[in-house]
Amino acid sequence: MEFRQIATLAGKEFWDRIRNRWVLAVALVFTVFALVIAYFGGAQQGAVGFRSIEFTIASLVSLVIYLIPLIALILGFDAIVGERERGSLDLLLSMPLTRFELLLGKYLGLAAALAFSTVAGFGLVAVVLAPNLELSALYHYFGFMLSSVLLGMAFLSLAVMVSVFATDRTRASGMAIALWFFFVLVFDLLLLGALVVTGGRYGGEIFPYLLLANPADVFRILNIFALDDVRTLYGLATVFPRALAEPWLLGLVMLAWIAAPLGIATWRFRK
Amino acid sequence: MASLTPVPADTAAASAPVVSVRAASKYYGAVHAVEGVDLDVGRGELFGLIGHNGAGKSTLFKLMLGLIPLTAGEIRIAGAAVTGGGFRAVRRRIGYLPENVVLYDNLTGLETLQFFARLKGVPARDCPSALERVGLADATGRRVREYSKGMRQRLGFAQALLGQPQILFLDEPTSGLDPEAIRDFYAILRDLRNQGVTMILSSHILAEIQERVDRLAIMSAGRIQAIGTVQALREQIDLPLWFDIRLAPADIDRVRAALVHLPITGMEAHSDRLAVQCQREAKMQVLETLARLDGMVLDLHVREPSLEDVFFGFSD
Numbered sequence: 263m264e265f266r267q268i269a270t271l272a273g274k275e276f277w278d279r280i281r282n283r284w285v286l287a288v289a290l291v292f293t294v295f296a297l298v299i300a301y302f303g304g305a306q307q308g309a310v311g312f313r314s315i316e317f318t319i320a321s322l323v324s325l326v327i328y329l330i331p332l333i334a335l336i337l338g339f340d341a342i343v344g345e346r347e348r349g350s351l352d353l354l355l356s357m358p359l360t361r362f363e364l365l366l367g368k369y370l371g372l373a374a375a376l377a378f379s380t381v382a383g384f385g386l387v388a389v390v391l392a393p394n395l396e397l398s399a400l401y402h403y404f405g406f407m408l409s410s411v412l413l414g415m416a417f418l419s420l421a422v423m424v425s426v427f428a429t430d431r432t433r434a435s436g437m438a439i440a441l442w443f444f445f446v447l448v449f450d451l452l453l454l455g456a457l458v459v460t461g462g463r464y465g466g467e468i469f470p471y472l473l474l475a476n477p478a479d480v481f482r483i484l485n486i487f488a489l490d491d492v493r494t495l496y497g498l499a500t501v502f503p504r505a506l507a508e509p510w511l512l513g514l515v516m517l518a519w520i521a522a523p524l525g526i527a528t529w530r531f532r533k
Numbered sequence: 534m535a536s537l538t539p540v541p542a543d544t545a546a547a548s549a550p551v552v553s554v555r556a557a558s559k560y561y562g563a564v565h566a567v568e569g570v571d572l573d574v575g576r577g578e579l580f581g582l583i584g585h586n587g588a589g590k591s592t593l594f595k596l597m598l599g600l601i602p603l604t605a606g607e608i609r610i611a612g613a614a615v616t617g618g619g620f621r622a623v624r625r626r627i628g629y630l631p632e633n634v635v636l637y638d639n640l641t642g643l644e645t646l647q648f649f650a651r652l653k654g655v656p657a658r659d660c661p662s663a664l665e666r667v668g669l670a671d672a673t674g675r676r677v678r679e680y681s682k683g684m685r686q687r688l689g690f691a692q693a694l695l696g697q698p699q700i701l702f703l704d705e706p707t708s709g710l711d712p713e714a715i716r717d718f719y720a721i722l723r724d725l726r727n728q729g730v731t732m733i734l735s736s737h738i739l740a741e742i743q744e745r746v747d748r749l750a751i752m753s754a755g756r757i758q759a760i761g762t763v764q765a766l767r768e769q770i771d772l773p774l775w776f777d778i779r780l781a782p783a784d785i786d787r788v789r790a791a792l793v794h795l796p797i798t799g800m801e802a803h804s805d806r807l808a809v810q811c812q813r814e815a816k817m818q819v820l821e822t823l824a825r826l827d828g829m830v831l832d833l834h835v836r837e838p839s840l841e842d843v844f845f846g847f848s849d
Contacts, residue, residue, distance in 0.1 A: 266651070266654070267651075267652055270648065270651040270652055271652075274648055278637075278639060281639065282639065348634075348635040349631055349632070349633055349634045349635050350631075350634060350635060350636060350637070352595065352598075352600050352629075352631045352634075353629060353631050353634055353649075353692070354652070355598075355600050356598050356600060356624065356627065356629040356631075356702075357624065357649070357652040357653060358621050358622070358624040358625045358652070358653065358654065359621075359652060360621070
């Protein structure tokens with residue numbers, strides 16, 4: 263494996279996103295949403311202003327769980343198929359580099375752009391909020407940012423996989439949207455439906471493990487279990503065993519969600 | 534344009550060929566894109582691949598570059614199998630210009646070259662001279678989206694020239710180029726050929742390629758229908774040639790009478806000239822007869838069958 267090639271490819275993807283202001287736009291979206299949620303999130307309850315970090319993170323999680331997968335899928339769905347369609351893929355593949363290096367370079371560059379936007383966007387909010395926060399609150403907020411980055415990486419990995427399988431960009435975008443619908447909207451409903459239909463008699467024990475089969479759920483669990491006040495707000499705490507909610511374990515699951523689609527994409531790309 | 538000294542086919546193949554294709558086939562389901570192709574290209578040879586769109590030229594290029602797997606057969610470039618692990622090192626010595634390549638609109642010409650230079654492991658300082666060589670010295674800082682089609686094609690060519698490749702694969706390299714740029718392009722190819730660079734280029738514009746390549750292969754329906762020097766192909770298919778004979782109008786009937794008993798295959802009389810068609814073996818007979826018509830022939834021009842004629846002879 264040659265790291266210079268990977269760094270060249272990654273650098274191009276990253277700087278493309280800096281230059282066309284993609285990174286700036288996404289960071290701004292995150293900043294604005296986070297500030298609005300932090301200061302006006304309690305408006306329905308008749309209060310305006312920053313309340314607590316728990317409340318803010320819980321609200322941000324509900325937002326980010328929709329937004330980041332969508333942004334990551336849009337970012338990565340044409341990584342390979344886009345090059346294929348414009349005819350530059352053959353040229354790239356004729357260079358002295360392997361298909362895995364090409365895939366990894368593209369992924370890392372896009373991942374760096376997404377991670378940079380996420381950290382810059384939410385980090386700016388942390389700076390604004392810092393005077394109101396204790397160290398432990400900042401620690402939780404940092405955890406939220408890190409898990410958001412991981413969530414983005416996981417869905418970006420799925421997007422790159424789509425970009426390898428799809429034969430054209432239109433199909434790739436359709437597959438990306440379908441993945442978003444499945445993981446973000448349908449998956450939990452299916453699980454819940456299955457639980458209700460069986461009256462909870464079957465599958466109750468494997469239910470927590472099934473949640474791990476969705477990176478969006480892993481992200482949710484990572485964040486709400488870290489916050490004692492929030493855990494009780496969500497019904498999830500009653501069905502999800504504490505032992506499984508270890509941050510390091512969930513972090514590993516997230517890493518698996520990053521590695522597995524990339525692995526499948528590499529296998530397919532080599533064929 | 535001066536024609537190149539042809540390298541006889543047997544000489545090119547005798548020394549270890551730089552490009553060696555053996556019974557190469559590529560099937561997409563029922564479609565036989567490339568079928569049983571055998572091809573040897575020697576060092577320093579300028580080899581042309583000619584065929585209609587869809588004849589299998591681009592697929593053959595991709596097979597030779599190891600971009601798509603072979604259904605059957607074997608291809609070696611500089612001794613290394615294109616599907617093997619050792620091919621990565623060979624890739625550093627290869628330049629490739631894909632057909633209809635669209636480069637990155639958001640980069641400048643120079644940035645585009647620098648990107649590919651880094652991937653090839655070529656020093657970035659080589660990029661400005663490569664752009665200069667293809668006539669883009671004035672456009673290095675402009676975004677590719679502002680480039681014309683011909684400029685994009687030249688940029689693609691500059692990319693292929695990076696790192697002084699020993700083997701060049703050029704798929705329809707002159708598409709979008711104006712005649713002046715085509716002339717410059719072949720001038721560069723001549724320089725490279727003199728430096729021993731092996732080149733395979735494809736085209737469907739036969740007139741452009743026929744005086745410029747050492748040997749060529751005619752592809753049709755995925756197969757190589759004929760291979761050899763332009764002259765060998767002409768002889769192989771044995772197409773008739775034409776004499777254009779300029780005469781004083783008064784002499785036309787007498788010249789006509791002198792030629793009718795020869796094995797000619799066609800004759801057209803015009804006010805001040807005669808066009809006579811015959812097979813190659815009758816060529817000398819016609820010339821001798823004309824020579825005996827003392828002083829009547831004012832001018833003479835022999836038209837060999839064009840490569841178009843040859844091409845349609847093979848691919849029909």
